[in-house]
């Protein structure tokens with residue numbers, strides 16, 4: 755039986771690494787993207803070269819409230835089932851208190867928290883039928899907030915709560931877990947001084963890799979007696995004093 759994984763934000767960076775590792779583990783991948791369509795198509799082509807009929811590409815702006823249900827309907831229409839939902843797509847934005855208003859709050863919460871909720875809701879019946887799983891990408895900043903990023907940190911703290919709540923609501927058929935990465939890939943407009951300060955607080959004294967995060971997602975996808983858990987992949991950052 756071909757297992758199907760929907761990975762949101764799968765074109766680039768961490769999402770592409772998760773899609774690659776799940777694909778190597780035997781899943782067919784429904785690659786979701788918003789703007790990075792050419793990267794998603796190229797990744798799908800690489801998957802097709804490795805195994806014909808093992809990928810599909812789906813475009814959706816998850817800030818739109820109706821987009822999650824449409825996306826899941828499209829994926830299930832294409833594949834006929836769904837075994838795994840990986841909520842990876844997110845927006846990471848600096849939001850100084852004085853500057854970030856209700857619109858900024860709603861935009862970040864809509865993408866980082868409401869969309870995973872609506873995707874899980876839309877996928878619940880198919881995941882139940884498959885005995886499937888959900889893995890949410892959260893962040894060490896959910897518990898140890900980053901200055902001037904209150905909305906992002908709150909969105910990820912909310913997603914930790916959602917992970918545990920859905921683990922109750924969808925049990926016993928569907929397991930719901932989260933991976934909390936630390937410093938993996940710097941934001942594309944990164945600041946070198948700030949990066950050095952982050953590294954100084956990581957016991958393992960280096961960034962993690964996309965493969966480290968993808969490995970944790972793959973583990974949770976197949977961990978049949980684990981639900982409602984958050985697995986930190988952060989080089990020990992979350993235990994730093």
Ligand SMILES: NC(=O)c1ccc[n+]([C@@H]2O[C@H](COP(=O)([O-])OP(=O)(O)OC[C@H]3O[C@@H](n4cnc5c(N)ncnc54)[C@H](OP(=O)(O)O)[C@@H]3O)[C@@H](O)[C@H]2O)c1
Nearest residue numbers: 763767768787788789790815816817843844891935938939
């Ligand atoms: N990078 C890290 O070190 C790190 C650390 C801790 C936690 N995380 C978490 O791990 C996950 C992946 O991290 P990342 O750095 O690879 O993420 P990213 O590059 O910031 O974003 C991943 C994807 O999210 C999609 N996205 C953004 N807004 C969207 C919207 N409105 N609708 C649909 N898709 C949207 C984008 O897709 P398109 O490009 O197609 O527009 C983007 O490629 C995120 O949840 C992040 O919060 C990452």
